[in-house]
Amino acid sequence: MSKNRNMRRNRFATIPDYKNYVSNESREAFLLTANDEVAGYILINEATIKQSTEWSIVEFFIRKKFQGKGIATQAAYKIWQKKSPAWEVAVIPENRAALQFWEKTIAQYTNNQYKKENRLVDFGANQL
Numbered sequence: 177m178s179k180n181r182n183m184r185r186n187r188f189a190t191i192p193d194y195k196n197y198v199s200n201e202s203r204e205a206f207l208l209t210a211n212d213e214v215a216g217y218i219l220i221n222e223a224t225i226k227q228s229t230e231w232s233i234v235e236f237f238i239r240k241k242f243q244g245k246g247i248a249t250q251a252a253y254k255i256w257q258k259k260s261p262a263w264e265v266a267v268i269p270e271n272r273a274a275l276q277f278w279e280k281t282i283a284q285y286t287n288n289q290y291k292k293e294n295r296l297v298d299f300g301a302n303q304l
Contacts, residue, residue, distance in 0.1 A: 197221075208238070208251050215242040218255060225295075230260040236274075249281050256285060269294075 197205035202222040208215040216238035224232045233255070238248045256263060265282065267275045282290050 206251070206255065208242075208247060210242055210245070210247055213242075215239055215247050216251070218251060220255065220259070224264050225266075226264065229262040229264045231262070232264040232266070248277065249284075252281050253285055 197203045197219055204220050206218040206220075208217060217235065218233065218237075219235035220231050221234050222231060223234075224230065233252075236248070236252075238251075265278050267278050269275060279292075
């Protein structure tokens with residue numbers, strides 16, 4: 177077996193166990209579909225950094241073939257409408273595409289009425 181194929185097969189070997197996102201009331205998982213295919217997923221939880229917020233988007237993933245089609249924006253809007261208006265979204269600054277997506281999506285959803293903070297955060301095991 178080639179090294180690349182082995183890497184593809186094992187790329188999710190270190191993902192933590194997400195069972196608690198379907199069994200714990202303070203966490204939720206959403207599977208995104210488009211055209212009867214899995215398009216991505218969203219994981220949210222109540223382990224927020226600020227006490228004034230109630231929910232945090234922990235993981236937000238859209239498969240490459242579905243990126244740029246509005247699926248991520250629609251999903252974010254639906255999540256925000258379903259849950260409390262007090263949210264946190266953390267983005268790794270080096271992930272420029274994600275940073276641009278979130279800044280644009282949040283600005284549109286809130287009509288530019290949001291607070292942006294830059295801070296260093298130590299995400300511990302309790303975040304996942």
